[in-house]
Structure formats: structure tokens, C-alpha cells
Amino acid sequence: MALRWRWLMAPVCALAMVLPVVAAEVKGVRLWRAPDHTRLVFDLSGPAEHKLFTLGAPHRVVVDIADTELLAELDRLNLEGTPIVQIRHARHNSKDLRVVLDLKTQVKPRSFALRRHEKLPDRLVIDLYDNVKNTVKTLEQVGGERDIVIAIDAGHGGEDPGALGPGRLREKDVVLAIAKQLNKQINRRPGFSAKLVRTGDYYIPHRERVNIGRRMRADLFVSIHADAFTRKDARGAGVYAVSTRGATSETARFLAQRENESDLIGGAGSLSLGDKDDTLAGVLLDLSMTATMNASLDIGASVLNHLGKVAHLHKKRVEQANFAVLRSPDVPSILVETGFITNPQEAKRLRDPSFQRKLAQKLSDGIVAHFNSHPPADTWLAAQRDRGSQRHVIVRGETLSGIAARYKVSVAALKKANGINTSVIRVGQTLNIPSG
Helix, strand or coil, rough: HHHHHHHHHHHHHHHHHCCCCCCCEEEEEEEEEEEEEEEEEECCCCCEEEEEEEEECEEEEEEEEEEECCCCCHHHHCCCCCCHHHHHEEEEEEEEEEEEEEEEECCEEEEEECCCCCCCEEEEEEEEEEECCCCCCCCCCCCCCEEEEEEEEEEEHHHHHCCHHHHHHEEHHHHHHHHHHHHHHHHCCEEEEECCCCCCCCCCCHHHHHHHHHCCCCCEEEEEEEEECCCCCCEEEEEEEEECCCCCCCCHHHHHHHHCCHHHHHHHCCCCCCCCCCCHHHHHHHHHHHHHHHHHHHHHHHEEEEEEEEHHHCCCCCCECCCCHHHCCCCCEEEEEEEEECCCCHHHHCCCHHHHHHHHHHHHHHHHHHHHHCCCCCCCHHHHHHCEEEEEEEECCCCCCHHHHHCCCHHHHHHHHHHHCCCCCCCCCCCEEEEC
């Protein structure tokens, strides 16, 4: 009997020896479209080596993932608006997974792996950059002088949801809504031009956000976020500027560390420091940032003052920490935390479109108030000040007395300059501001 059982087991053992060992599994696939590229993300059960190459006639991108099995369904991906016609897959070399992207047009592909981070699995990221040359838009002009340009950056996005609040409220959605409202508010002001860094649900690495602001030739870079903390009772909005010498509080240090980790979630890929060694690059950066840090603190103080009129403030001064997204050497930059999304009461307000508009209005007021007092020399606003007159376009929520106080003139002088004898004003109305 023992011999018989030994004979029955032999084929099973032999079969087990020849079965291929799969090192990883693709458990999920997601697709994101950004203005200049398409991102394809494979969720893996563990790390896996890969190689990528392209083929022509027709254009294809081929990705071989070593010792990997596909469990996710590729045919459910929405390819509309992307350069991908279809995605095919097959077994390669009996154990590797080969994925073929059939393309409508040629692209510039880039791939990199992201290791497991907190609740996120190992991932393989494929970026397909559009093979087009971007044209630089000329700055909008008012009366021959340039606008003051405000770059508005909605934090997180795409693969990186940011902090999560009650009811699966995602930071990336809240801050994009506020950023779009701020964009509208600032563009209503004469002499100002607002531009969104992120216009949809996709991720941009920190350094690229900084570079986008510089390419816009921004006078101010504003990054919008919503706080998260380990305690649900933590609350309040805040404004932050960069610091190269440490954080001004434990909260600022915690928030900077959390925000800086976004590249581990959304994926920054490989970055080049250029032709400078790390030490020299750091010294040059710190030297060039001295002036912009001072300007950032001044602008941040104005924004914080106006923000406090609609939201509870976590701190009544501008805090500093080493936020990666604020490390621009020549563009004043601030990070606005609009509230704690992990606080149930504040999360409810942040979800409300009406409150989002109020926040955006106060942020706009703070930005505009600073530049009204300190307009860059080559701008329309500076020219208006030199001519001794200014114009103001009324936006929702403003009063005649509030406008008079902002420009440091009396209500009577404001009425006289505009030939009005009432305090009733309307949205969109343009007022001539007399010299003080």
C-alpha cells in the first residue's frame, strides 16, 4: 500500500516542480489624463522589475513586467481623450507579463516604480507625454502694462487624494474647488491675471509645480491645502511660508512632512539637479530665496488677516516650514491650509460650495490688498499708482466703506470721485479711486 501511494504522489510532485512561480500580481489598473500627459498606474502585490520600449508603424509602447500575472481588467479603462487606442496583454517568456499600448500618435514615455507607502501598494507608473511643443502665452496686458500674475496650485490630485475627511471627503477635490473659485475672484480684478497650476484630477510632482509657476512668470505662487492631524479636535486655517532652517512649530513641521510625502504617493519619478553638485545647489538656493521669503511673509500676513474674517485661525501669524512646493528661488510663495478636513465641523464647512466661495473671496482680498500697496514696478497697478489714480471693480460681498478703508480714502471722497450720492453699489461696477 505504501508503494502504491508513493506512485500516486509522484506525478503531482513532478507537476508542482514545473509550474512557473509568479513573483507579483497586477491587482488594479488606473488611468489619469493631465493637460500634457497620460498616466497609467499598475497596482502590484509586490515589487517587480520592468522594462519599456517603443515601436513604430504603428506607434506602440511595450512594457514587460518580470514574473508577474495580470488579475485586473484592462478593458474597463476609459481611453477617451488619451493617445491610447487599445491596451493588449500576453504572456512573454512563459513568466513575464507583456502589456502593449496601441497609440493614435507618437508619445514620449517615462516609467518608474513606487514602493509600498502606508496603505498604498507597490506601483508601476507609466507616463505618456504628448509629443508637442508648448507655446509660451504672452502675459495679458491692461493699458500697455502687464498684469500681476498669480499662480494658484490646488494640492495633491490624481493618484494622491491628500487627506481624507468624514464621508470619504477628499482633500484633492476640496482644494481644487477652492482654487477654481479663487481663480475667478482674482481674474475679476483689473490688473490681475490668475492661472491654475492644476486644472483637473491629476498629479503634478512638487518640483514641477514650482517650475510651472516660474514658467507662468508668476508674481505669487499660492498652494491651497486642507489640514489633517492625528487628533480630530484640531482646527483652524493657517498660512505658511518656506523655511530653510526648521519649522516654527511642531504642527508646521508635521504638515510639511505630510505634504512633502505626496511625491511618494503620486510619484515624482527621477529628478535631475542639473549641472550643480548638491552642496552648491543648496547654497545658491538658500541665497536666492532670502528676498522671496521676506516677500512671502509679507503677502502671507495680508492673506492671513483677511482669512481670519471668515475662518478660525490655527495660528495668528504666518508659520514657516520646509515645504517642498514653496521652494522657488525667485517667486514669492505661500501655502494656505483652509482648515482641518479631519475635524468633522470644519470638514462640513469645507464641503459647502458657499463657504468655498467665501474662503476664495477672502484669499483674493488679502492678495489684492498686498499688491495694491506693493505693486511690481512694471505692472498696470504700479502705473495707476504713479498716475495718482486707481480703478476698482466691485465683487460680491464688498461695501463702499470697506473699499474706502482698503484704499485709505474717505467714503465721501470715494462718492465724489464717482459722482454718486448713495452707498448702494453693484457687483461688476467700476469705481475711480481718488488719491489719498
